[in-house]
Amino acid sequence: MLQRRIDDHAPPSRESMREAQDIFYKHLKRVGLKHTDQRDTILRTFLETRDHLSTDELFRLVRKKDAKIGFTTVYRTLKLLAECGLASAVPFPDGMARYEHQFNRRNHHHMVCTECDASVEFFSPEVNKLEEEIGRKYHFDATRHNFQIYGICEDCRKRTRRPI
Amino acid sequence: MLQRRIDDHAPPSRESMREAQDIFYKHLKRVGLKHTDQRDTILRTFLETRDHLSTDELFRLVRKKDAKIGFTTVYRTLKLLAECGLASAVPFPDGMARYEHQFNRRNHHHMVCTECDASVEFFSPEVNKLEEEIGRKYHFDATRHNFQIYGICEDCRKRTRRPI
DNA sequence: AATGAAAATGAAAATCATTTTCATTTAGGG
DNA sequence: CCCTAAATGAAAATGATTTTCATTTTCATT
Incomplete structure (x- = not known):
């Protein structure tokens, strides 16, 4: 992949x-x-x-x-x-x-292009913070999480001439 | 499930x-x-x-x-x-x-208990905001996302007497 | 309403990732 | 060094997913 x-x-x-x-x-x-x-x-x-x-x-x-x-x-x-x-x-x-x-x-996350299936990693401390907050809020002992954003990557957008 | x-x-x-x-x-x-x-x-x-x-x-x-x-x-x-x-x-x-x-x-997310496999939905507007921000930051045309928190749910924690 | 080409259906077979089985080999405590 | 429990890996089994194909259905056009 x-x-x-x-x-x-x-x-x-x-x-x-x-x-x-x-x-x-x-x-x-x-x-x-x-x-x-x-x-x-x-x-x-x-x-x-x-x-x-x-x-x-x-x-x-x-x-x-x-x-x-x-x-x-x-x-x-x-x-x-x-x-x-x-x-x-x-x-x-x-x-x-x-x-x-x-x-x-480092805790990282993924952007996955639904066009070409490529995945790009990114880092977001905010997401880590959210995990913690949400766990507390719902009395859930959170140990890890999973965050993926799906969409069209820059390359595919250029290739198909589909501006944001 | x-x-x-x-x-x-x-x-x-x-x-x-x-x-x-x-x-x-x-x-x-x-x-x-x-x-x-x-x-x-x-x-x-x-x-x-x-x-x-x-x-x-x-x-x-x-x-x-x-x-x-x-x-x-x-x-x-x-x-x-x-x-x-x-x-x-x-x-x-x-x-x-x-x-x-x-x-x-409504855009929702999941907490999944790794003990009993139960999943609980939750809503977090912050996560939706993050999707948008991160997409902008990395020039990625984000259309949707996926956010799951893994951990131990309240029931399993009680059952196994493992306080937070 | 009838026609016919293209698509849909569903049962069965094929595929493919995953998991188990089992005969044999190996690790490592005594 | 021995012995037993565990590890290994080839092959078979499993189980979800996908394809095949003969038959049926849809629907645009008569």
Whole structure:
């Protein structure tokens, strides 16, 4: 899926990588699961991305690093990552399950173009504030949120000569 | 899917029903499609709901009115309704495609409990304002948005004795 | 009202993402 | 080093969604 961003992307530092691994392995220990090379590779691959990855897309990336890792393992690991908060599902209109990693990532939101399906990230502290306020108002223990704006991106508007 | 609301639900008035049908049939005409009883029944059934319906759930409702209407037709009609803006997909964590109708419906948002999957609607004019502002800021022709807050609802919190 | 071309319908089949099964291998505490 | 519980991954199962296709219906035009 085409994606653009309004900020730049640096690969995760060695320290933040280690920190994320720490979270992951503490979670594994807590629920009585084991540390494996496959899980390690999958986590590292995932952290290096910034996209909204489907299981299959992550699988393809993982395969480049270790061709012996199977789809099923990626699928299961992604679920584990979501369990411990390192990954979270992002609902996109294409209906496929997509995940993005949540580690050292400023809370961000998406604008999705309904013409070309491209998604652009943006940041809005106001939205974060709203989450908090609304949770309080309705006695809901809010932990995260999801905000997407749908519409026509600038490129598509230009292409189809449809001014705002 | 369990759903609660913070406002009351009245069935659509005869006029708004007609208005929606008008939108639908104008759209059909525009793209060279035909008016059929099935499409009529499906649209009417859909407008009478206020839920986040999967295709199958709508199909079951439609079947009560006309048992001869097939799943495929409901599926295809729902797509048509989405095309002309009368329906829109709501991404829920269960992964199934869910639609809600957009006709004469105040713009609303959802709080989804990650414990029991219940969803509660809420209204926030601020979110609508944000959509507009952000669209302007990033030169994005925003037409609609999607805002969901995930967390633990009051009931689940009480049940598990986990105070805020 | 009759005609005919284009579209709609719906049952069944196909597709495709996701999940489970199961035989085998591996991790890691004792 | 051993042993047991867990992990792996290939293949099969599942389940939602989409397509196919033979038949029926719509509707613009006679």
